[in-house]
Amino acid sequence: MKVFNLTFVRSLSHVCSLKPYKDTKWLMPNGNPTGIYVYNCIANQRVPVILNDPHIATWYSCGPTVYESAHIGHASCYVKLDIIQRILKSFFNIKIVSAMGITDIDDKIIKKGLESKTHFTNIAKQYEHEFWLDMASLNVAKPLIITRVSEHINSIEKFIQRLIDNNMAYVSKNGSVYFDTDKFSNYGKLQKMQDSGEPSDDEKRNKMDFALWKSHKPEEPYWDTPWGKGRPGWHIECSAMVSKVFGSQLDIHAGGVDLQFPHHENEEAQSCAYHNIRQWANYWIHVGHLNVIGDTKMSKSLQNTISIPDLLKSYNADTFRMACLLTNYRYSMEFSNQLMETAESVLNKFKFFITDATIYINNNATSVSAVYSDHILKNLQKTEEANFEALKVDFDTATCINNLLTLLSDTNKIIKSDPCEYCPVPVTLIVEYIVDILTKFGLKLQESEDTVLSNAMINTIVEFRHSVRLNAISSKNYELLSACDIVRDKMKSMKVQINDSHKTPSWVITK
Numbered sequence: 032m033k034v035f036n037l038t039f040v041r042s043l044s045h046v047c048s049l050k051p052y053k054d055t056k057w058l059m060p061n062g063n064p065t066g067i068y069v070y071n072c073i074a075n076q077r078v079p080v081i082l083n084d085p086h087i088a089t090w091y092s093c094g095p096t097v098y099e100s101a102h103i104g105h106a107s108c109y110v111k112l113d114i115i116q117r118i119l120k121s122f123f124n125i126k127i128v129s130a131m132g133i134t135d136i137d138d139k140i141i142k143k144g145l146e147s148k149t150h151f152t153n154i155a156k157q158y159e160h161e162f163w164l165d166m167a168s169l170n171v172a173k174p175l176i177i178t179r180v181s182e183h184i185n186s187i188e189k190f191i192q193r194l195i196d197n198n199m200a201y202v203s204k205n206g207s208v209y210f211d212t213d214k215f216s217n218y219g220k221l222q223k224m225q226d227s228g229e230p231s232d233d234e235k236r237n238k239m240d241f242a243l244w245k246s247h248k249p250e251e252p253y254w255d256t257p258w259g260k261g262r263p264g265w266h267i268e269c270s271a272m273v274s275k276v277f278g279s280q281l282d283i284h285a286g287g288v289d290l291q292f293p294h295h296e297n298e299e300a301q302s303c304a305y306h307n308i309r310q311w312a313n314y315w316i317h318v319g320h321l322n323v324i325g326d327t328k329m330s331k332s333l334q335n336t337i338s339i340p341d342l343l344k345s346y347n348a349d350t351f352r353m354a355c356l357l358t359n360y361r362y363s364m365e366f367s368n369q370l371m372e373t374a375e376s377v378l379n380k381f382k383f384f385i386t387d388a389t390i391y392i393n394n395n396a397t398s399v400s401a402v403y404s405d406h407i408l409k410n411l412q413k414t415e416e417a418n419f420e421a422l423k424v425d426f427d428t429a430t431c432i433n434n435l436l437t438l439l440s441d442t443n444k445i446i447k448s449d450p451c452e453y454c455p456v457p458v459t460l461i462v463e464y465i466v467d468i469l470t471k472f473g474l475k476l477q478e479s480e481d482t483v484l485s486n487a488m489i490n491t492i493v494e495f496r497h498s499v500r501l502n503a504i505s506s507k508n509y510e511l512l513s514a515c516d517i518v519r520d521k522m523k524s525m526k527v528q529i530n531d532s533h534k535t536p537s538w539v540i541t542k
């Protein structure tokens with residue numbers, strides 16, 4: 032495991048303090064180590080997570096620009112961030128004070144408003160409302176604090192004014208305000224210098240300078256400031272809103288990897304300049320893209336988007352979350368039916384196991400094998416330890432799921448052995464552990480009360496078919512057996528998959 036050397040960084044931090052604003056290295060925060068290591072793009076390796084209070088972390092995610100429906104690219108980003116937050120809370124006992132910024136003032140929102148003759152604020156409200164519904168349908172927890180640009184214009188104005196006063200920003204001829212990257216020698220921390228995509232124009236002193244404030248254009252909304260009418264640029268909003276809520280320091284800043292540069296670079300630069308500090312966000316968590324088969328990023332402009340409601344018509348939220356769990360959050364995820372079928376198959380393995388094990392536990396005992404119990408309990412303990420270690424190293428959920436599948440497979444050998452070894456205590460503990468860890472990852476394995484009645488009906492059919500089938504086998508009645516197969520196939524088409532392999536039948540709902 033490649034990790035940051037604690038002693039080395041402490042001494043480095045000391046040396047750095049002698050020459051402020053002269054390097055772009057990651058600085059280890061003072062505080063309490065949590066035992067977690069997370070990849071940091073500034074250090075270009077995993078670094079220890081150190082918090083002021085080891086049980087509280089401040090967290091900010093860049094939210095959506097609300098001018099269109101969210102697609103599954105957004106879904107994978109926010110589901111993966113939700114999984115990481117749940118891991119921090121449930122496995123490491125860290126309270127997350129989560130905030131998300133909603134970009135409700137933007138060129139695209141204003142354009143859409145003008146095109147549809149609707150006030151831009153109504154466009155923003157409509158898509159923000161839809162966004163939260165989509166997130167709820169994916170079981171993504173809502174942030175505790177929601178900040179909207181339209182509600183923070185004063186904070187943004189104050190932020191820009193201080194940068195102008197400190198000579199870190201300048202007002203251009205047309206009344207726009209730019210951050211002066213030439214005055215900030217640490218620019219290029221998150222991604223070593225490259226073209227930011229910012230256009231070169233006569234208004235700017237340097238090509239890399241970015242707009243903090245955009246001067247007013249006819250028919251567009253504007254706000255009055257000491258330097259003229261206009262509206263905020265994109266990058267400034269997150270820095271101003273975070274500073275309003277969390278002050279001059281942020282523990283974790285998260286978002287899609289496409290935001291790393293220039294958006295997060297610019298956030299870090301202007302925040303360090305505003306607060307006169309050397310490091311603003313201590314940890315950057317960047318989620319890899321979701322690609323639609325091949326190498327293409329999913330985006331509206333490429334017309335290859337799948338909306339979240341459309342996704343949920345084909346697969347349920349648990350299946351999508353399992354696909355996310357099987358991929359390291361940092362890497363891109365190749366979305367395909369094959370990926371989703373793999374995720375569904377893994378999910379079904381767990382569901383079948385829980386059903387089979389429950390039947391096994393409630394079976395009539397003939398003997399108890401203490402030796403076997405020891406073996407299974409040790410297996411459980413080993414898996415628990417391995418999973419905790421995996422989560423400590425950059426939230427490695429894929430390894431956790433694999434460890435769980437190995438535990439499941441080993442336990443299945445005992446459950447399905449013939450003659451059957453009966454050891455309900457360790458098997459009960461394993462079922463409890465598997466349900467617990469999957470629930471902590473945000474999967475909803477439990478049935479809702481609404482489904483209890485339909486489940487009872489399915490049970491009746493499945494058990495009736497089972498006894499008919501046993502009779503047909505013993506009497507070699509092939510006509511009746513064929514009828515049983517038809518029932519099984521019909522049930523499958525109604526998303527009820529019957530498992531005949533066990534002495535007692537079991538079933539799962541698929542989607």
Ligand SMILES: [Zn+2]
Pocket residue numbers: 092093094132269294298
């Ligand atoms: Zn942002």
